[in-house]
Amino acid sequence: MRRGRRGAIKGLVAGGLGLWLYSFYEPVLRIELVRHRIDLDLGLEILFVTDTHLHGVPGREDSVIKLVEDLSREVDLTILGGDMYDEFSESLESFSSLLDAISGEAIMVLGNHEHWAADRYPLEETIEMAESRGVTVLRNGVVEYKGLHIGGVDWYGDNPQLARRYYRDVGSVDILVSHTPDILGDAEVDARLVLAGHTHGGQILGPLGLITNSRHGYVSGFYRRGEALMYVSRGAGEIIPFRLLTPREVTLLSV
Numbered sequence: 001m002r003r004g005r006r007g008a009i010k011g012l013v014a015g016g017l018g019l020w021l022y023s024f025y026e027p028v029l030r031i032e033l034v035r036h037r038i039d040l041d042l043g044l045e046i047l048f049v050t051d052t053h054l055h056g057v058p059g060r061e062d063s064v065i066k067l068v069e070d071l072s073r074e075v076d077l078t079i080l081g082g083d084m085y086d087e088f089s090e091s092l093e094s095f096s097s098l099l100d101a102i103s104g105e106a107i108m109v110l111g112n113h114e115h116w117a118a119d120r121y122p123l124e125e126t127i128e129m130a131e132s133r134g135v136t137v138l139r140n141g142v143v144e145y146k147g148l149h150i151g152g153v154d155w156y157g158d159n160p161q162l163a164r165r166y167y168r169d170v171g172s173v174d175i176l177v178s179h180t181p182d183i184l185g186d187a188e189v190d191a192r193l194v195l196a197g198h199t200h201g202g203q204i205l206g207p208l209g210l211i212t213n214s215r216h217g218y219v220s221g222f223y224r225r226g227e228a229l230m231y232v233s234r235g236a237g238e239i240i241p242f243r244l245l246t247p248r249e250v251t252l253l254s255v
């Protein structure tokens with residue numbers, strides 16, 4: 001009896017240790033191509049890539065860049081959702097490679113980490129770098145593409161008042177891109193589709209929805225508020241490479 005209990009404890013400890021070790025490998029080894037067909041009648045194929053947190057780690061970052069290179073050729077529009085690099089990035093070389101890998105139309109919004117890294121990498125230079133590769137950076141602005149209005153909200157520092165002010169400059173659109181999903185709870189969003197990242201799916205046991213940096217409790221997947229349907233990506237990277245059953249993702253959306 002006692003030996004059985006000891007065996008069970010040993011098993012639990014070994015299992016826990018195994019999961020802990022695996023958590024360091026998941027962000028290195030796993031990246032999922034997530035596909036969703038959403039019945040919005042917008043007639044667009046979108047590649048959505050967010051939170052790559054490109055630090056200049058060989059191999060791991062190459063896989064994301066290669067996916068973008070291959071997939072951006074197949075879609076109408078590539079959307080970068082922010083936190084493409086962060087204040088711990090040794091250089092913007094990988095970000096530059098990511099921009100080079102994009103074919104066709106692309107837009108980008110800025111995340112909290114581009115803002116937080118601005119002392120090291122001024123935002124004007126980031127925007128210039130993106131726009132020189134044909135990637136439009138939307139800071140509370142709108143572009144028209146194939147007759148659709150696509151808006152982008154800048155990072156607003158978790159300040160709901162600022163969110164509403166920023167969103168007023170965007171207004172009613174077909175697709176709204178915001179780094180943080182909290183825009184859906186912070187402003188009266190009038191959009192058919194909202195695309196967001198920021199949460200990394202919680203990074204640990206994402207399907208249980210236990211961990212999030214969203215003030216409104218968004219973690220990953222689909223959410224609806226009124227007419228607006230929001231998709232929150234788990235992101236394609238993170239600052240600390242530790243994930244458990246919450247793989248990195250790049251997303252293909254048919255809308």
Ligand SMILES: [Fe+2]
Pocket residue numbers: 051053083111113198199200235238
């Ligand atoms: Fe992020």
